[in-house]
Amino acid sequence: MSRILIWVILAVTIFSCSAPEEQKPPNIVIIVSDDHTRQAISAYGSQITQTPNIDRIANEGVLFNNAYVTNSICGPSRAVLLTGKYSHLNGFRRNTDSKFNPGQDQFVKHLQAAGYQTAWIGKYHLGENPQGLDYYEILPGQGYYFNPDFIIKDSTERIRKEGYVSDLVEDAAENWLDRRDPDKPFCVIIGHKATHRTWMPDLQDMDMFDDVTFPIPDNFYDNYVGRKAAMENDMSVDKTMIMGYDLKMFPDDTKDRNVTRMTPEQRAQFDAHYKPIHEELKALNLSGKELVEWKYQQYMRDYLATAESMDRNIGRTLDYLKEHGLDENTIVIYTSDQGFYLGEHGWFDKRFMYEESFSTPMMMKYPGVIAPGTKSNEMVMNLDIAPTVLEAAGVAIPEDLQGESMLPVLTGQKEKGREVLYYHYYEVGEHNVSPHFGVKTDRYKIIRFYNQVDSWELFDLQKDPSEMNNIYGEEQYAEVQKEMKTKLLEAIKKYEDTEAEEIFHQDIDEAQIEKK
Structure with missing residues (x-):
């Protein structure tokens, strides 16, 4: 063998041994629950229940202490997640009369174009013809807890499956994962029906809290003075x-x-x-x-018992990833479509921009990028999930997305995240909650109600975290009120919410006299 050939073989051998292995794009699992709230998650310090499997995601990644939604209602929230745009731009403002346009841009379509296999399993609630998905197996509308029907891609008939919905959704997710092409990355969104009204627990969980007496929230008998x-x-x-x-x-x-x-x-x-x-x-x-x-x-017994099966099946998801060698290269995000009231202000349901329903649980596991046990106090939104997963996948983020990737703040590339959160709720008449929009900073929140009720509300969250005292119009907060209105108008213009801008400029200050 010639000396030149020996050197060529040696060089190739050294290069092949020393060249770093190409990093594979991460797989992505997004788990979206329905009406599950931070007060019912032990990772957030809940004293009324334990959610060990949801907690696993936080323990192995980051827990977001200040995650919020743009519009606290289930269909619009999912539309925001998919599009990375506010409701007024993605077109799905209300559950009652909006129709989601699946032909519009969605992050799953960009993942598809980049070679990802995409799927949505479970509650979708945006119609019956999803796009951007290689596979779907979705519940029609809200779906049912027992023996639900499913709409399956390329099937002409709805399929009824016997069993409990949380188990069946997880079964379908695992079946799809079993059938996927193992040589391609995947993104699967698992939509749980739990814990949506009417809170029907799995049969094995029905008596779980029978012997528990839950503490009544301090403001359960709220008289709503000034609001x-x-x-x-x-x-x-x-x-x-x-x-x-x-x-x-x-x-x-x-x-x-x-x-x-x-x-x-x-x-x-x-x-x-x-x-x-x-x-x-x-x-x-x-x-x-x-x-x-x-x-x-x-109510509390049924609600928390309904969450039990969901938590158990989230554990099945995590176990599946580990057992199949996928957990080290898979991003797992858990969130709800919004928060929910567990008796605060005497309520159940959501919709209001008050903390319990404006906030949402959110946690993310990203091995090798986010250190286990991280807790983030940065303000983030469900709007930010789309650009975050696109950046993680190495896919260009469309310029018209209104969300912001959370990764730069989490990895230290960026020092500060959001300083202002913008919110707009549109439904008219549902639970008699008036449409409203507003902004929140780390200390203050200002809300403009319109349509059913014309009024302003301002809260000092540091002094009044339960939002019982509307300080709008109070002299000592005049400067704060002015600053918050300025921030609100800036956010309205930033996010191109022309309807809100028109309402913002309508003078209703005289109506505030009624509350004094």
């Missing part, structure tokens, strides 16, 4: 929560489709749990505050 929009709500445990529909205190001949679709065996277990509770309630003959607080306890 006209809050005063006109129709989302209270007292007046709005329905004994049959919500709390399962059904007559024997109920026509409720959540119950009638059960198998005889499921119905027998369901009745064995709820009928004795119903009989006891009738015997107690409660009224007034005693009845309201009984309703609250039953």
Whole structure:
């Protein structure tokens, strides 16, 4: 063998041994729950329940202590996640009458173009013809907890599956992961129905909290003084929560489709749990505050028991990734479509820009990039998920996305994140919550209600974290009020919300006299 050939072979050998292995694009798993709130997650310090599997994501990555949504309602929230744009630009403002245009730009389409396999499994709530997905297996509309129907890509018929929805969604996600091309990266969005109204727990979890008495929130009997929009709500445990529909205190001949679709065996277990509770309630003959607080306890038991199955199945997702050697190169994000009230202000539901529903749980595991156990106090939004995963995947972020990648702040490339959060809720009449928009900083929040109620609200979150004292119009806060209005107008213009800008300039200060 010639000396030249020996040197060539040696050089090739050295190069092949020393050249760094090309980094594969990360896989992406985004888990989106429905109406799950930070108060019910132990990673956020909840004292009323444990969520060990959701906590695993936070423990192995970052817990966002200040994550928020742009519009606290389920369909619009998912539209924001997919498009990285506010509701007024992606076109899906309201559940009631908006239709999502699946032909518009979405982050999954950019991942597809970059070679990713994409899928959405579970609750979608943006119609029945998703785009940008290689596969989907979605619940029609809200879906059902027991024996739900699924719409499956390339199938002409809806498929009914027997079982509990959280288990079935996870089964479908794992089945798709089993069938995917292992040589390509993937992005799967797993949409859980839990913990949406009417909070129907899995049969095995129904009695989980039967012996627990939950503390009543300090502002459960809020009288809404100085907050006209809050005063006109129709989302209270007292007046709005329905004994049959919500709390399962059904007559024997109920026509409720959540119950009638059960198998005889499921119905027998369901009745064995709820009928004795119903009989006891009738015997107690409660009224007034005693009845309201009984309703609250039953609500909390069902809500938290419904979350139990979801948490267990999120554990299955994490276990699957580990067992298949995927966990070290997979980003996992857990979030909800918004927060939810667990009795604060006397409420259930969401919609308001007050903290419990404006905020959302969010955590992200990104091995090798985000150190385990990280806690971030930076303000982030569901708007930011799309550009974050695109940057992580090495895909160019479209210039018209309104979200901001969270990675520069998390990796130290950028010192500071968002300083102002902008919010706009549009639905009219639902739970009698008036449309409103506003901004939040690290200390203050200003809200402009319109349509049903015309009013301004201003809160000092440092002194009043429960938002009980509207300080709008108070002399000592005149400068703060002026500054917050300036920040609000700047945000409106930044995000091109022309409808809000027009309303902002309407003078309604005289109406504030009514609250004094």
